[in-house]
Amino acid sequence: MREVRIDPSFESWQSAARSLLREGISPDEVQWNDGSIVQSSLLTLSAPRAVEPVTEYRVPARFVDMARRAATNADPQRWALLYRVLWRIVRENHDLLDVERDIDVARLNELSQPTARPFVPQTQSVDALREAVKECRGCDLYKYATQAVFSRGPQDARVALVGEVPGDQEDLRGAPFVGPAGEVLDRALAEVQLRREDLYVTNAVKHFKFERVGKRRIHKTPAPVEVAACRPWLESELALVRPNIVVCLGATAARSMLGDQFRLMKQHGQWIESRWAPRTMATIHPSAVLRADDPPMQERNYAILRDDLRKVATELLGS
Ligand code: SF4
Numbered sequence: 001m002r003e004v005r006i007d008p009s010f011e012s013w014q015s016a017a018r019s020l021l022r023e024g025i026s027p028d029e030v031q032w033n034d035g036s037i038v039q040s041s042l043l044t045l046s047a048p049r050a051v052e053p054v055t056e057y058r059v060p061a062r063f064v065d066m067a068r069r070a071a072t073n074a075d076p077q078r079w080a081l082l083y084r085v086l087w088r089i090v091r092e093n094h095d096l097l098d099v100e101r102d103i104d105v106a107r108l109n110e111l112s113q114p115t116a117r118p119f120v121p122q123t124q125s126v127d128a129l130r131e132a133v134k135e136c137r138g139c140d141l142y143k144y145a146t147q148a149v150f151s152r153g154p155q156d157a158r159v160a161l162v163g164e165v166p167g168d169q170e171d172l173r174g175a176p177f178v179g180p181a182g183e184v185l186d187r188a189l190a191e192v193q194l195r196r197e198d199l200y201v202t203n204a205v206k207h208f209k210f211e212r213v214g215k216r217r218i219h220k221t222p223a224p225v226e227v228a229a230c231r232p233w234l235e236s237e238l239a240l241v242r243p244n245i246v247v248c249l250g251a252t253a254a255r256s257m258l259g260d261q262f263r264l265m266k267q268h269g270q271w272i273e274s275r276w277a278p279r280t281m282a283t284i285h286p287s288a289v290l291r292a293d294d295p296p297m298q299e300r301n302y303a304i305l306r307d308d309l310r311k312v313a314t315e316l317l318g319s
Pocket residue numbers: 115116133136137138139140141142148205206207226229230231233
């Protein structure tokens with residue numbers, strides 16, 4: 001048995017695992033210590049038995065992605081699990097990850113679920129969250145976007161607007177609602193006399209999701225798993241801001257915050273008491289005005305947005 005000391009990071013585990021694999025040290029012969037084991041049991045360890053070493057091997061890129069995510073989990077058994085799966089991929093079955101009923105694969109799937117949680121600091125400051133989100137690797141969206149786009153607006157705002165995901169311009173400029181959809185939002189806010197600088201404006205998902213069509217980057221709706229992965233940021237920021245009113249902009253934000261049963265076109269503009277704020281409402285996303293098929297539909301969508309926001313302004317005046 002060999003005790004292997006590593007830092008609690010994917011890179012440290014990966015470097016150690018490569019050496020062990022090359023030496024032919026099987027998972028049963030390894031005790032991993034990432035510093036969380038206070039008292040080492042080194043004295044009870046004997047020299048590990050080695051089997052035939054492997055010098056050349058390839059692992060699926062998917063395993064590396066999953067291992068990187070699982071490494072951020074707090075489960076103390078994760079290093080042993082990762083090495084066991086790696087060993088089995090190299091020595092038993094290159095396609096092991098396809099065997100979903102396999103007990104190790106099932107556990108790895110659990111541990112590698114995308115989530116921002118390990119990256120969200122305990123803090124009383126939205127600015128600290130804004131800084132920390134730059135390092136988030138909670139799902140794969142960070143790989144393709146220019147930067148994380150966090151909120152704008154004061155921490156003591158009484159109203160929070162929650163959109164879906166940054167768009168092309170937001171991604172480039174690093175701020176929410178600064179592109180064409182932001183212009184529509186600003187027009188509606190001005191009409192109902194709400195000042196953007198008084199509002200806390202954020203998105204449910206912090207990295208731009210898109211597909212390339214020629215030179216253009218076309219917005220894509222984030223998948224439920226990506227919305228769920230990003231949710232710890234939204235929970236933390238709204239817990240700090242504690243707005244009286246939350247407005248979900250669009251169906252993605254509405255379903256994420258008010259449940260899958262929420263029907264935007266039927267229930268928009270209705271006040272709901274939610275865990276997010278005493279008064280919560282959903283309305284149409286400003287980009288729905290831009291994407292409407294024809295001018296009458298654009299006008300209709302804009303009127304929904306403006307009239308729902310007017311209810312917010314009226315509520316603020318009365319509170
Ligand atoms: S989209 Fe959210 S969870 Fe995914 S990497 Fe960005 S901040 Fe993290």
